[in-house]
Amino acid sequence: MLHIVACIKQVPDTKIIKMNPKTNTMDRASAPAILNPYDAHAVEEAVRLKKRYGGTVSVLTMGPPPAVKAIRKCIEIGADEGYMISDRAFAGADTLATSYALTKAIEKISKIKPVDLIICGKMTIDGDTGQVGPGIARRLDMPPLTSVNKVEEINQQEGYAVVHRKLEDGYEVIQSTMPCLMSVEKEINDVPYSSMTNMLKAARYQPIIWAVADLEGIDRVQLGLKGSPTIVSKVWAPTKPSGGTMLEGDPGEQAEKLLNVLLEKKELFTVKGGDNS
Amino acid sequence: MNFEDYQGIWVFIEVKDGEIVPVSLELLGAGKQLADKRDSELAGVLIGENVKHLANTLYEYGADTVYVYDDPIFKDYRTESYMKALLECCQKYKPEVILYGATSTGKDLASAVATDLPTGLTADSTILDIEEDTGLLxxxxxxxxxxxxxTILCKKYRPQMATVRPKVMKALTPEPGRTGRLVExxxxxxxxxxxxxxxKIVQHTTKKIRIDEADIIVAGGKGLGNQKGFQLVHQxxxxxxxxxGASRDVVEAGWVGHHHQVGQTGVTVTPKIYFAIGISGAIQHIVGMQNSGLIIAINNDPNAPIFQSSHYGIVGDAFEIVxxxxxxxxxxxNREVVDHV
Structure with a gap:
């Protein structure tokens, strides 16, 4: 039976977040907190593997108390257990400090039930780095498998996994020993609507919550802002482009004006002139 | 940690199918400026099988030194083998900065190396500078x-590391015959x-032009209505x-495959001409195409933000104009076509 841990995060929805034009800071209250969209695919993949091979799916997050909501969302998707580490000492963590804290939590989860596989989303939409997953893998001395867009096979008896890693112009098929950690692309699956049973279970679900003091052998110096090698020194709003020339007229005139713009770049087209297949 | 011991700007040189990936040459261009400011040397770290001869190209693009790990064990990129080589090189020669392309390989490698060193790593950088006196990246x-x-800083650790988006930095004009020092x-x-x-490595055997390499991109958005309307873009x-190319919502609606997605969660593109048809211009899309040479937007909504980021705009019905x-x-x-036939 597989024990899969999916690492997830609650994030502000950056698609709708508003900027305060006076201070150049984000108005976090303007954006609802959601389960990081990439992590939904990670949890879904874990649930699919559980259905295929049998086992348990645990989800783990680090965050403030309201992040319980994101865990409930994962229960809706089909996760069995939720763990959350929550403590002021974790605040301000960059990717290195985050991977350290999550690693300590996974070590504790492993003592309850050994972990065979860890799945992370490709990245978070508020951090946009994709560095935490591989960081956890290195700390746990597991092979990190990034950009995974298909899990071909999990063979628990023989102790290996076969996955596809997305490349810029295709993919590669990788065999890795287990346990391993994979971070998955969003195209790996579609997250379907949740079943009523799962939604009911999620509504009253309470995850296991640990503070720093609950984690064994933890080095506080490596946590949060203090344990983060990177700092943000300056934040500014990208310069707003002012727009260009509008091509006016009826559709025929507009098309003609546009053609004249293209003809100025004639050299780009002539080479390919005869071959448009 | 004595910062004085850490000197030189390094670029991880990514090799694919026996050739240097363009972003690595772009990073040599960016790295050269940092190295000049610090009055230090620029080095490439070249890992692979039968790659030693590529060092000459790296010198021509600005590298003073090339550290090379040429061994059959490095035939394919694998995190563990490449990471081990780079970590050992780092511990031995102590660079001040290491830059990686923000590609599948570059990001994978940089994340692993940063954790093991440990040091700070900034992802997907688009602007690089260095403090002349302190060497702070x-x-x-x-x-x-x-x-x-x-702007992200790493004040307490060396080397400082960043992955950098492809097509943002400029490669130097190669200087034929320029040589450097090879360290095997x-x-x-x-x-x-x-x-x-x-x-196994499977390459998409499509004749279609890859968007990250194209000179001309025609991208469509939700404004085209449906998958049938999106055919206009193909035409x-x-x-x-x-x-x-496509906006995120179009890809999510399944009108076109993921590898066509332009933007923050897709591909960053810098073609010579970029058409945005029926794309409203969400910031997430803009950051992926704003460095294109010529941006042309067609949209029936005169208030669509895409017009702010375009060189030429047409308010109108794409189905009439295109x-x-x-x-x-x-x-x-016509004349050119006839000449070719």
Missing amino acids: LASRPAFGGNIMA ETASIKEEDIRTKVL LAETLGGAV PLLIEQFKQAF
Whole structure:
């Protein structure tokens, strides 16, 4: 039976977040907190593997108390257990400090039930780095498998996994020993609507919550802002482009004006002139 | 940690199918400016099988030194083997900065190396600078889905590391015959220490032009209504000999595959001409195409933000204008087509 841990995060929805034009800071209250969209695919993949091979799916997050909501969302998707580490000492963590804290939590989860596989989303939409997953893998001395867009096979008896890693112009098929950690692309699956049973279970679900003091052998110096090698020194709003020339007229005139713009770049087209297949 | 011991700007040189990946040459261009400011040397770290001869190209693009790990064990990129080589090189020669392309390989490698060193790593940088006196790397990047720009520093650790988006930095004009210093190294890792195997590499055997390499991109958005309407984009792309791009919502609706997605969570593109048809211009899309040479937007909403980021804008119905453009374009280029036949 597989024990899969999916690492997830609650994030502000950056698609709708508003900027305060006076201070150049984000108005976090303007954006609802959601389960990081990439992590939904990670949890879904874990649930699919559980259905295929049998086992348990645990989800783990680090965050403030309201992040319980994101865990409930994962229960809706089909996760069995939720763990959350929550403590002021974790605040301000960059990717290195985050991977350290999550690693300590996974070590504790492993003592309850050994972990065979860890799945992370490709990245978070508020951090946009994709560095935490591989960081956890290195700390746990597991092979990190990034950009995974298909899990071909999990063979628990023989102790290996076969996955596809997305490349810029295709993919590669990788065999890795287990346990391993994979971070998955969003195209790996579609997250379907949740079943009523799962939604009911999620509504009253309470995850296991640990503070720093609950984690064994933890080095506080490596946590949060203090344990983060990177700092943000300056934040500014990208310069707003002012727009260009509008091509006016009826559709025929507009098309003609546009053609004249293209003809100025004639050299780009002539080479390919005869071959448009 | 004595910062004085850490000197030189390094670029991880990514090799694919025996060739240097363009972003690595771009990073040599960016790295050269940092190295000049610090009055230090620029080095490439070249890992692979039968790659030693590529050092000459790296010198021509600005590298003073090339550290090379040339061994069959490095035939395919694997995190563990490449990481081990780079970590050993780092511990031996102590660079001040290491830059990686923000590609699948570059990001994978940089994340692993940063954890093991440990040091700070800034992802997807688009602007790089360095403080002349302190050597502090100023790596800036779009954050929060492109809503803000942030400058990230790593004050307490060396080397400082960043992944950098392809097509943002400029490669130097190669200087033929320029030479440098080759340092050949061997990594201690053995095949039996590596826990992953590459069983197969599958390349998309499509004749279609890849969007990250295209000179011309025709991209469409939700404004085209449905998958059938999106055919307009394919038609114009075919006529112009360009690649097809798409906004995120179009990809999520399944009108076109993921590898066509332009933007923060897709591909960053810098073609010479970029058409945005029926794309409203969310910030997440803009950050992925704003460095294109010429941006042309067609949208029926005069208030669409895309017009702010365009060199030329047309307010109107794409279904009327684009077919007319295709027709006029074919006429204009008729002579050339006939000449070719």
